[in-house]
Amino acid sequence: MMPAPLTSTLGAFVAAIGREGAPADARAAAVTGFIDTCATTIAGRREPAVQVLLEASRPLPAGRAPLFFGEQATDASTAALLNGTAAHALDYDDVALRGHPSAVLVSTILALGAQTGACGADMLDAYVAGYEVWADLVDRETDIHHVKGWHPTGIFGAIGASAAASVLLRLDAGQCAHALGLGASQSAGVMSNFGAMAKPFHVGRAAQAGVLAARLAKAGFTASADALEHPQGFLAAVSPQGRVDRERPAAAGRPFQIADRRANVKRYPLCYYTHRALDGMLALRVRHGVQADQVAQVEVRMSQEHATVLRNHRPTTGLAAKFSIEFAMASALCNGRAGLAELGDACVQAPGVQRLIERVTVIPIPADDPQTPGAAYADQVFVTLRDGSRLEGEPVHQALGHARRPLDRTQLRAKFSDALAYGGHVGDAAALFERLAGLDCQERVFA
Structure with a gap:
């Protein structure tokens, strides 16, 4: 049939x-x-x-x-x-x-x-x-x-x-x-x-x-x-190579996918493919007290598929930096974060950031994560210091904010409040958050 x-x-x-x-x-x-x-x-x-x-x-x-x-x-x-x-x-x-x-x-x-x-x-x-x-x-x-x-x-x-x-x-x-x-x-x-x-x-x-x-x-x-x-x-x-299944019956709603495959919430305003390495670099920086001027070389191990998306290797603008693993690593080391404030053109062009961008190398590893097509099972960072010592970051399988490592309500509210402040929102951010959180019960969303 x-x-x-x-x-x-x-x-x-x-x-x-x-x-x-x-x-x-x-x-x-x-x-x-x-x-x-x-x-x-x-x-x-x-x-x-x-x-x-x-x-x-x-x-x-x-x-x-x-x-x-x-x-x-x-x-x-x-x-x-x-x-x-x-x-x-x-x-x-x-x-x-x-x-x-x-x-x-x-x-x-x-x-x-x-x-x-x-x-x-x-x-x-x-x-x-x-x-x-x-x-x-x-x-x-x-x-x-x-x-x-x-x-x-x-x-x-x-x-x-x-x-x-x-x-x-x-x-x-x-x-x-x-x-x-x-x-x-x-x-x-x-x-x-x-x-x-x-x-x-x-x-x-x-x-x-x-x-x-x-x-x-x-x-x-x-x-x-x-x-x-x-x-x-x-x-x-x-279809990239024509290997797409056009014949199997529709699976939508059988069962519903959304409950088990919730969206992953971003902690950083950069391409999501940078997030695992960012988590790893920020943790390494804190654990070892690394200062940017100590760093001679950064190595990022990730899939070639993800590295291909991160196409901007020498960014000079905030827009370009969003798709640069080199910038992500440099910002983490120089600024201790990679947030909205770091995506301004002046921050991207800062001499210290640009120097570190040139010291980042990507090493492709197999895309073998069964849960995420195109991803390595874990991304990992390594830092070589000027004194020759080498620091190894923890492998990161899922970035914080991933559906299986979700932000808690406090963390989600913090992102919400920060984003509204960045956008110049003058209303009651807490009230808007609660209104959206209770959307299922809202009889009239718009007055």
Whole structure:
């Protein structure tokens, strides 16, 4: 017996979430995504990429969707684009499913939810639907999209956002399938734009694509019934080597993935592939009392797949430094941290940081982590001092903030507060945190 077509089966799954809601544990897992994305959106709203995009979008269309959790509002499509770009502008948003699901999904949901008057539970259901569809699709691929040049957030995000938006618009199964196909035709994002304004734009465009896809599908606009699984469809088109499973039945919601595969919350506003080595270097620095001027050489052992993403070996700007393991190690040694304050251009260009950047070497090791395709089982740092002694950092399998090493409520609140302060938020940060934490009980998210 032939399996049911993937596009239509996923469409039926999304429609069912819209009718029946998501399980309580799945909704609970989605809450952290809203908290973290709110924080990174506010923190990123003053970044040049966001401000340039905002000016280029003027005059803003009228609407009820708030921008950057502030007073200004516009229509859902524009809000999804701008908020999504802000959410990812600092590369501080959460990570899962080979990309950044919450920045895309939450930006889509908050923008469209403001228009539809969605309650908190509806928004959480929409997030779960988008997350599950994203997981189903990304899990079919054997190879690493980054290596081919694709940014997974942009290509899978447009489809995940279409699923989320479909829940909020209460589309039926056929309309949901069309929305997924329309999302697939808007998928985009290339690796060569990492370290430039275009990378967070991928997130904004994916969120905007979801709003448009669902609206079009509701109006009767169609996509192919097999847009995802066709030999010339989405999965085959983006597959790095064609080793993608287009035939197995849809697994979304059987069981729900989100409860066991929660997103990983970032402690540092740099590419997530730097985080294990950062944890290791910061711990080594404290344990041995290492000073930057003592260091002759730094060796980082990580997979070639992750090293390829960290493409900027001699960064001189904050944007470029986000994708530089050399900068991450230099900042850890020179500053004892790698936070928002260290990502200014002046900090990246500081002579001490630049000297250490030149002393960092990457040694590729096998990508043998069964839980994380493309990752080594553990990343590890080694430091050679000027006196010839060699210090060995502890191997780090999972960075703090990983779903299996989650931030506790105090740590999550601290990141939230710091991010809001960085973004110049003037409201009550503690009250906003609690409001988001209780999203499932919010009858009216937007006044």
